[in-house]
Amino acid sequence: MFRENPLALKILLADPSNEWLDSTAAYLKQNMYEVEVVNSGKKAQLSLYNRQFFAVILNLAIKNHTGLEVLKFVRAKHAGQRVVVMLDSLEMLKKDDLDVQKLVKMGATEVMVRPFTMEQLKDVLEGQQTIDDLVKNIPKPTGSTAEMEVSESDANFTKVKIEEFYTGKAILFNVYIQLGSNKYVKILYAGDTFSLERLNRYKNEKGVQFLYFHNADRQKYIQYCNFLASKIIASEKVSGPAKVKMMKATAEKLIEEVYSVGLKPQAVEESKQLAQNMYQLLENQTDLYQVLREFQEFDPNAYTHSYSVTLFATAIIKQFEWQSKVMIETTALACLLHDIGKVKMPRELVDKRPSQMSQAELEIYKKHPEFGDKILSNNLMIGQNIRQIILQHHEYFNGTGFPNGLKGNKVLSISNIISLCDDFVHFMITDQTAPPETLKRILVNTELVKRYNSVILENFIKIFVDPEKITKNSSLPSNSRMVPHKRAAS
Template identity: 25%
Template sequence: MKSVLIVEDEVGIHDVLEFYLENLDVEISFAEDITTAKNKMGEHTFDLILSDVHLKEDGNGIDLLKDVKSINQDLPFIIMTSFISALDAKEAYRLGADEFVAKPINQDELRNKLMHLLGSESEDSYKQNEFDDDLFCEVPLKSFISGKIAPFDIYIRIRNGKYIKVSNKGDNYNYEILKKFEDKGVEFLHALKKDFQDYTLMNLKICKALQDNKKIDDSKRMNFLVHSHNIIQESVFKLNFDDRTMSYINYYAKSVLNVLSKSHSYLNLLDHLRLECPDIYNYSLLSAIYALAISEKLEWESDERKTKLFLSGLLHDVGMKMIPEEIREKNPLYLTIEEKEELNEHPKHGMEILSTLHNVPSEVILAAYQHHEDVRGSGFPLKLKGHKISPFSKIIYITNHFSRYYLQGLKQDLANANASARAYHKFMDIHENLCEKSHLEAFKKLFPGESLD
């Protein structure tokens, strides 16, 4: 019979662990601190050690792991982790921990990992904690600050293909824990892409749209995603975003697009824009990317707000597809009165189009209707002022105009840096006094030291 030493200072958990491991061919001993654990190890030979990271008395699980591995590198050692001990998990892995189980402990996971390390064939459902990196996405640490319950299983990345689960969906955590992570320079945790997309879907409240029972054309979906992801990738590099902002945009933008592409109605609308009105789709996607960058500088914490903001940027100008191309492409200075009136109807068209889709968030519809309104009341179609304009619409006002100016610069064969600088200064010259001040300041932070040289 194999012998297992469990080091856990919460006596109440002893009975739980004993229950979890009953009917296995193992003998279990418990220790509440490191001194007791070492004494028992001196008196008895154990085949495996299972220890919590955090112990209250004379050290922690990392200290015990280090001592055990210095004496017997081959003795299997499992660390029990929690969200609070995520930083310790990396150190434990470096020191030779063989496995990890997240607290609150899943019985099957514990049994499988324990029996695997003991060389038993009785638990054949065990899987090594090795994953394809493509299965995971980065989750900005700030995403968790607004809540106290993990919305999905949370992992930390140790190396390529090696992830440790440090929190189960539904676990509690608090701001103090996150602050410790931030102080240590941690900017991202990880989640399975599928889990995050399900969470994003819930936040976007488009469940019915994604369950319209209409078959999705897989090749159409993949072409749309490849094209869109390429634009995102090119944009975050060409526009000289810092690494933090680049990761932030990649995380939200690609995840939301993946979710939307599973909806027959959203995919049809967006792919139509991409193929039939590429100019509209390109500057709308760029507008959405910049909207996310602004939200990062504003330190928005809510995932729901950020996903809705990206969707607002992506869909804000769908009404333009109702405007004849010759009017869309014409220099505004040469539009006739009738053409200008027709062009100015596009926000209304956008609102009407989005209102026909299932469960489009109201903020997104308002952004389509109000993205040409400015804080001084000189915009259209309603000449709204200040607080009467939705916050999302105020941000999209900025990113819509900038994105158009930037792409116009690229069409004029300006280099990326010059196109970006020209677009920034043109926007500031025309629109600086028409924007919400806090949003404008966040926008300026994306262009430190920008010049036309």
């Protein structure tokens, strides 16, 4: 019997195996989900007709009606319904001439291939939750919410600058300030009403620079920041620098999450949302050229670097007549993940520059594009085009790049743009110079200039110029080719 619980997210499990249904339902119920189980497609459609679900977990192998028939029914009758499609193997798709991207077009929001763990399934469901879902399920504070000192390992926490802490009226998770090594004070409780005055008091009177929260809550922070950014990008009341700053905070935590726990489904979804937000910023911010001229971010950490590369690379794409929403979002997603292969490198190499490495270390470093391609090959929601761009993001137009020493039109244009922006951001940090000055350093160095397609360099110059005073270039970079694409994640 299906019992209504107004506070629980409701899940429909549709699978031909009663044993799997029982074990999965028990696990999800332990994790505060309300669950209904069905072992046929017909029963699944009847359940969908009678009630609403947060998500449907559908095995494509289900019978009477088939999984594909149920998926088509959902798309026709319940547009917007979240559907996690399960496959016993990828071979299941061949008989129907399908692939993962076709399933997505048919209405699947996620595709999982067995075997997978219950924890992985839980991660997928959490990745589907909206801000409204998160807010609805915030635990209500019980007892006193006075400040409380706690002793806990520093390794369990992540931090943000106090001026970059974004939240709604209700706090989504517990927030702390650090007293010292492994010592914290809980200053805000999940469910508390947010007070800007209180936060400013910590900053101005007590000199607090950072706020801390648990690593387990980092995904909630990313999701909220992405949501907030999507709402303010078109607002004329919020300045361009403030929008760029918010998206930077989001990107930093997103890349930190990927480096820390891997590219989980939630991170993929938030990466796509951040890419969409980047496109909207480029479309709506008429003074972006001025924002880019004044952009100053000299933090050398890998998380900030990925965002800076994303910001400048997408701005370059915007200068071409052939630019599109899909192209910009594809570029943004590739930029955000371009250094993901570094998670396979020894930790001490991640923040080293090549000039500081030994020959043996340099050989490992030059493999990180291939490491990234291999990592992404295991993610069904990241397509071949993104992988190609990332594999080539250190290739140069003159053939001096790595890992394969490609040259000329064998180097993808987006990859060449990313390699340019990657070098540019490193120079900007090393020299502590404003973006226009950093670009001049590249332009006066004939050996550096040879690395990049000349048309790409021309369009890089244009991102710092008032668009009213320039015309877009309608040609592709000379001797270049673009990545085949249909959508940002395809």
